[in-house]
Amino acid sequence: MGLLDELTKETGVLPESITSLTTEEMENRVREIKRQLGKKLFIPGHHYQKDEVIQFADAVGDSLQLAQISAQNKEAEFIVFCGVHFMAETADILTDENQVVILPDMRAGCSMADMADIYQTEKAWVKLTERFGDTIIPLTYVNSTAAIKSFVGKNGGATVTSSNAHKMVEWALGQKERILFLPDQHLGRNTAADLGVSLSEMAVWDPIRNELIHDGDLDGVKVILWKGHCSVHENFTEKNIEEIRKNHPDMKIIVHPECRREVVEKSDFNGSTKYIIETIDQSAPGSSWAIGTEMNLVKRLINQHPDKTIVSLNPYMCPCLTMNRIDLPHLVWSLEKIMEGEPENIITVDEDTARNAIFALERMLARA
Template sequence: MSLLDMIQNSDQKMLPDHYKSLSVEEMEARVKELKDKMGSRIFIPGHHYQKDEVIQFADVTGDSLQLAQVSAKNSEAEYIVFCGVHFMAETADILTGDGQKVILPDMRAGCSMADMANIDQTERGWTEMQQTFGDTIIPLTYVNSTAAIKSFVGENGGATVTSSNAKKMLEWAFTQKERILFLPDQHLGRNTAYDLGIPLDAMAVWDPILERFEYGGDLSQVRVILWKGHCSVHENFTVGNIEDLRANDPDTAIIVHPECSREVVAKSDYAGSTKYIIETIGNAEAGTKWAVGTEMNLVNRLTKQHPDKEVFSLNPQMCPCLTMNRIDLPHLLWTMETIENDEVMNQISVEPEIAKWAEVALERMLERV
């Protein structure tokens, strides 16, 4: 089920108007009051890309899988108010206990990348790939995918990957089958496979809209099939951005996320996961300059956290992730007040059969990293 279907089929309510008239100070005071009142009954994980107005109330910050795992370990919490996007809350629901409720403060907080691979497209594409290549393919999916895609991968012998462990998981996958189908982000798949020594001409792109391969050579030579999906934020960092910076400020180090294109990663000084970016800048010498190719809320936070360094976005025109920004202070307050009133709105609940196989895909990864 897509995010749009989820919203249309849910009993989601819209933010009441009176929250829009409250001052920031009033909302912050009320959230703090409710956090203190509910104590361990409520747990608020916040993704690195969230706004500061939300992150200030997070019990823990991190990447999507890390937050889901921490939520699962926090068995005292009755309510997990997940400040991230839809697929992240799904993963938290899969891993947390039956007695815990995972809530997404705004159901419109989706992920365009995750929505680029729906289950119907994937099953149709898989059928075509099996007809073309036979039983030689193992599917891998980035954790930035829907629960249904994770479930498909788990049921077909594959596993999930993160941007931190993608290389290790591709190495494992090649011990299982001759070819890999990588969903839904073509750039992470391409960059990781290239780092493993797979030539670009051994990678084909599967277009789920046109239901065909984008490949000009002999398909029998293909070792990696890349789903035609991408992150709308990271795809906006360009070679032009790098060339401009090299020409005008050559002393600046460029560090990017592997969701950026192969050309951008190749021309950057460093590339790695969000955790890698945070740690690299944190460990850098004072006085160094860093152009960062990732989401703006995180870049702005790194700028504030490291005043001894110059940290800025590689793309000066970059905006924060629009869907991640759906989670804001008014929605967080509204969610907490409904919980106080024993109401549960915008609960994320993954169907048991889907959750079963999605957890298999997650566990196959966790066993190897």
């Protein structure tokens, strides 16, 4: 591997052979490579990706859904995952050994997933089990690293999605007295509150200070929330809702449950990305909506529904910066490397980690 390839892999810097191309030339190159590789190539694209990438996706969806679809595509030798790192990891866990999962830009991470690393989690588990004994079951949002999924699987827990979080938290509370919910505190708090767990029965684990934050009696704690969040969804505020109510009193507000509790409480609807899309699709012509989720998706919904008035709940919201690392030039580059017989940015999860992560995923899927 040459120096230029090393730079591309580590920093996302692309060679001039890619950067000198026009948009039309890049689009034509992707179409040609897709034609040549046929069923050997599969490109899953997450809902939050740019349109310049989504136009070439063979399937569009949420992270777990895309990993499952990738696993079902047995003819696909190369899965070029247009999403972020943890999504590509899940695809590698679920796909066969002969299938290669590629992330077009290794810088495409997830700030939420990065807020819970395995070292912090293992340290937290020691302290929490010293305090509460064998009364805790771990759950992790699928927006987490393979190592965290593996930890949860090894300790009897399961993964959750924003679509099935209520069902999985309810299941977990039937298994043990307490839950450790990783890594998104807002999804955990919103879900538990919906199920009747009071805020006084929830504590927050601070991985930086390595301590449990709670004002009341620790013995009454039922849900331990990891102090993590989505950098996009946390930026929707009560003030945003107040502005919509004041200036557009007839507008409905729908948000993702990764938003803060007070935002979810004051919205009209809340639910997963799939739920948001389906709600807008099924809404009446002429209806008006303020949507609290990632901006690329909001813009796509605006374009898909010209018969409705749709705005972002936060007019100053930016798209997910890490998700936007995957762009047309990086997609072209990754496909070119496949054609050269030297695929780059291959995502590989080791066997032990994958095995325990599958336990966590299977416990969830058994109840889906």
